[in-house]
Amino acid sequence: MSRNEEEIYVPGRKTIDEVFDKSTLEVLYDLMNKDYVEYVDYPISTGKEAKVFRAVSPEGELLAIKIMRLSTSIFKEYRKYIEGDYRFKRVGRGRNLVYNWTRKEFSNLKRMHEHSMNVPEPVTFSKNVLIMKLLEHQGVAAPLLKDVHLELDEMKDIYDIVLENYRISVKKAKMIHGDLSEYNILYSEGVPYLIDVSQSVPTSHPMADELFLRDVSNLSRYFSKYGLETTEDIIIKTIMEEES
Ligand SMILES: Nc1ncnc2c1ncn2[C@@H]1O[C@H](COP(=O)(O)OP(=O)(O)O)[C@@H](O)[C@H]1O
Ligand SMILES: [Mg+2]
Numbered sequence: 190m191s192r193n194e195e196e197i198y199v200p201g202r203k204t205i206d207e208v209f210d211k212s213t214l215e216v217l218y219d220l221m222n223k224d225y226v227e228y229v230d231y232p233i234s235t236g237k238e239a240k241v242f243r244a245v246s247p248e249g250e251l252l253a254i255k256i257m258r259l260s261t262s263i264f265k266e267y268r269k270y271i272e273g274d275y276r277f278k279r280v281g282r283g284r285n286l287v288y289n290w291t292r293k294e295f296s297n298l299k300r301m302h303e304h305s306m307n308v309p310e311p312v313t314f315s316k317n318v319l320i321m322k323l324l325e326h327q328g329v330a331a332p333l334l335k336d337v338h339l340e341l342d343e344m345k346d347i348y349d350i351v352l353e354n355y356r357i358s359v360k361k362a363k364m365i366h367g368d369l370s371e372y373n374i375l376y377s378e379g380v381p382y383l384i385d386v387s388q389s390v391p392t393s394h395p396m397a398d399e400l401f402l403r404d405v406s407n408l409s410r411y412f413s414k415y416g417l418e419t420t421e422d423i424i425i426k427t428i429m430e431e432e433s
Pocket of ligand 1: 233235236238255321323325330373386
């Protein structure tokens with residue numbers, strides 16, 4: 190489906206581009222009944238594959254609700270990330286593919302969080318809806334690293350923390366992010382967090398090396414352009430070095 194087709198509104202038919210179809214509303218209703226969500230505030234981000242909303246739990250905690258679009262054709266491209274992952278035997282088609290994708294993001298997030306990586310804390314998931322804790326910065330949703338302006342020495346601290354997290358990811362959690370860049374790092378109160386881990390794969394996955402090198406290349410490009418002295422080789426060495 191082309192972008193234009195997605196945006197055409199046909200009176201009397203559901204808007205194809207929206208995330209709030211009947212099934213998704215039922216999932217949200219269920220999550221509210223189970224006391225995960227008190228109310229949904231407003232959208233933080235609208236992407237091709239997902240929309241993220243700010244929400245509040247009954248205890249008053251701020252949440253980020255990521256709703257994967259059921260109507261997207263883009264998910265088909267991601268079969269290859271699920272195939273080859275020993276944790277997911279069945280890839281599924283259509284909606285099931287999207288549900289598996291959501292489950293995969295939740296599992297990845299959980300595994301990374303359990304290894305104390307800087308990722309949002311996962312709360313729960315159901316079908317195409319994933320709930321995690323909201324990352325904040327100065328009272329609002331945390332901005333992307335690409336949108337914050339930092340002094341060079343502060344960016345060096347961010348770089349060090351990102352690399353330390355990647356090291357834990359590879360060595361302890363045994364996961365490769367697979368889409369890491371300044372677009373998937375949030376800046377929350379001076380600390381970087383890695384987000385958007387749906388495409389992340391275990392280090393045993395056939396695509397792990399390729400994805401690892403792509404992440405390294407993105408990090409090297411961004412941080413060196415910012416003015417830090419780094420290269421892909423330096424990043425690989427830092428990530429792979431043994432703990433002292
Ligand atoms: N836990 C979170 N806390 C705050 N903002 C978030 C959180 N998760 C996602 N976001 C926001 O939503 C955007 C989209 O989320 P992301 O997981 O990157 O999905 P995608 O890039 O596939 O749309 C992010 O760029 C970020 O601005
Ligand atoms: Mg993203």
